[in-house]
Amino acid sequence: xxxxEEKRIVIVGAGFGxxxxxxxxxxxxxxxxxxxxxxxxxxxxxxxxxxxxxxVAAVPRHFARDEYLAASVRIPLSEIIRARAVRFVxxxxxxxxxxxxxxxxxxxxxxxxxxxxxxxxxxxxxxDIHGLKEYSMPLKTADDAVLLxxxxxxxxxxxxxxxxxxxxxxxxxxxxxAELINFLCVIEREKNPAxxxxxxxxxxxxxxxxxxxxxxxNTVRRIRQRLESLGVMIKTGIPIIAASKNDITLKSGExxxxxxxxxxxxxxxAHTLKSLGLTxxxxxxxxxxxxxxxxxxxxxxxxxxxxxxxxxxxxxRPLPATAQVAEQEARHAARAISRVxxxxxxxRFCPMHTYPFVLAVGRKYAFADLITVRLTGxxxxxxxxxxxxxxxxxxxxxxxxxxxxxxxMRLYHSND
Numbered sequence: 060x061x062x063x064e065e066k067r068i069v070i071v072g073a074g075f076g077x078x079x080x081x082x083x084x085x086x087x088x089x090x091x092x093x094x095x096x097x098x099x100x101x102x103x104x105x106x107x108x109x110x111x112x113x114x115v116a117a118v119p120r121h122f123a124r125d126e127y128l129a130a131s132v133r134i135p136l137s138e139i140i141r142a143r144a145v146r147f148v149x150x151x152x153x154x155x156x157x158x159x160x161x162x163x164x165x166x167x168x169x170x171x172x173x174x175x176x177x178x179x180x181x182x183x184x185x186x187d188i189h190g191l192k193e194y195s196m197p198l199k200t201a202d203d204a205v206l207l208x209x210x211x212x213x214x215x216x217x218x219x220x221x222x223x224x225x226x227x228x229x230x231x232x233x234x235x236x237a238e239l240i241n242f243l244c245v246i247e248r249e250k251n252p253a254x255x256x257x258x259x260x261x262x263x264x265x266x267x268x269x270x271x272x273x274x275x276x277n278t279v280r281r282i283r284q285r286l287e288s289l290g291v292m293i294k295t296g297i298p299i300i301a302a303s304k305n306d307i308t309l310k311s312g313e314x315x316x317x318x319x320x321x322x323x324x325x326x327x328x329a330h331t332l333k334s335l336g337l338t339x340x341x342x343x344x345x346x347x348x349x350x351x352x353x354x355x356x357x358x359x360x361x362x363x364x365x366x367x368x369x370x371x372x373x374x375x376r377p378l379p380a381t382a383q384v385a386e387q388e389a390r391h392a393a394r395a396i397s398r399v400x401x402x403x404x405x406x407r408f409c410p411m412h413t414y415p416f417v418l419a420v421g422r423k424y425a426f427a428d429l430i431t432v433r434l435t436g437x438x439x440x441x442x443x444x445x446x447x448x449x450x451x452x453x454x455x456x457x458x459x460x461x462x463x464x465x466x467x468m469r470l471y472h473s474n475d
Contacts, residue, residue: 227324
């Protein structure tokens with residue numbers, strides 16, 4: 060798959076990190092003028108906007124059919140790279156030959172590289188908890204989110220109220236809990252408008268001592284208060300040790316019944332990474348140096364995002380698996396490749412002291428920490444919409460970005 064003397068930069072993975080790397084490289088004059096072929100590889104033909112998955116899970120079935128709903132978070136890569144100096148190859152990474160500088164793909168043979176960026180994301184980690192994988196529902200793909208929505212509505216048709224347990228109180232678990240308590244109460248009110256109170260139960264479980272591990276104490280306190288005001292039950296400090304068809308067992312011995320169990324409690328490196336012959340962290344992610352390079356890669360292999368492990372120089376803790384971190388690492392990796400090509404010296408990756416975030420917690424209400432200012436409630440929700448619009452404008456032509464943003468605004472808030 061390589062032309063005569065062709066120079067190529069290969070990015071594997073079209074998530075937030077991989078896509079940002081490709082688009083940043085495509086705008087770099089040093090890359091373009093030197094004739095480098097920028098190739099983006101992914102097993103899927105679309106970019107998954109994972110930040111919208113919890114919203115997809117709470118859109119009423121009568122408001123959007125499955126295909127239309129899934130399309131709100133599946134953005135075709137053909138639309139993104141159109142008129143850009145990026146080539147897309149669909150395939151799954153199956154191997155790496157560092158001596159010959161090429162990767163193996165499941166359906167495309169081999170693909171050579173001069174520089175390689177690994178951005179494969181992560182997989183759900185069930186921590187070998189008995190029954191958890193068999194009986195819980197993950198929230199990693201558009202199909203997961205649509206399946207969760209449909210299962211909720213199917214059970215709601217035959218039961219007056221539902222009990223949902225969400226394992227893992229990180230950002231995904233918190234946003235999902237807040238969205239589902241509203242969604243379920245809307246369903247309940249539609250079935251029985253005369254009911255005085257919503258009897259639906261959403262229980263958010265966290266093995267750690269508090270929800271949102273890694274967030275500052277004031278943010279955690281305020282978001283916990285918001286969740287409890289919505290009716291979300293929170294249990295912390297008690298890990299799940301087993302799951303069965305109808306309930307889970309906590310380490311305390313308590314058994315918690317459920318109609319639906321959702322697991323958002325952890326991630327690990329993609330299983331493909333084990334076959335590459337690279338150094339892995341205990342969670343199966345790629346260990347990188349201060350320049351985001353894989354040590355065995357002769358300075359030509361970078362790893363970013365959820366599939367990379369790097370400790371923060373101040374806290375000595377691994378960087379969080381968030382889109383903000385992935386995008387910062389992506390831009391650094393793109394600049395590093397450009398500097399090598401131009402013969403300039405590399406610069407160390409400097410993670411931010413703290414990262415901005417926006418957390419939606421039910422209806423048109425969000426907490427937005429932009430480092431310099433914090434906004435709560437409707438103003439925070441407006442910031443969330445602007446953050447989403449900014450990202451769509453980065454990856455798509457502005458007419459398509461505006462159309463997608465407006466459609467999703469109407470779609471996701473159909474039950475607010």
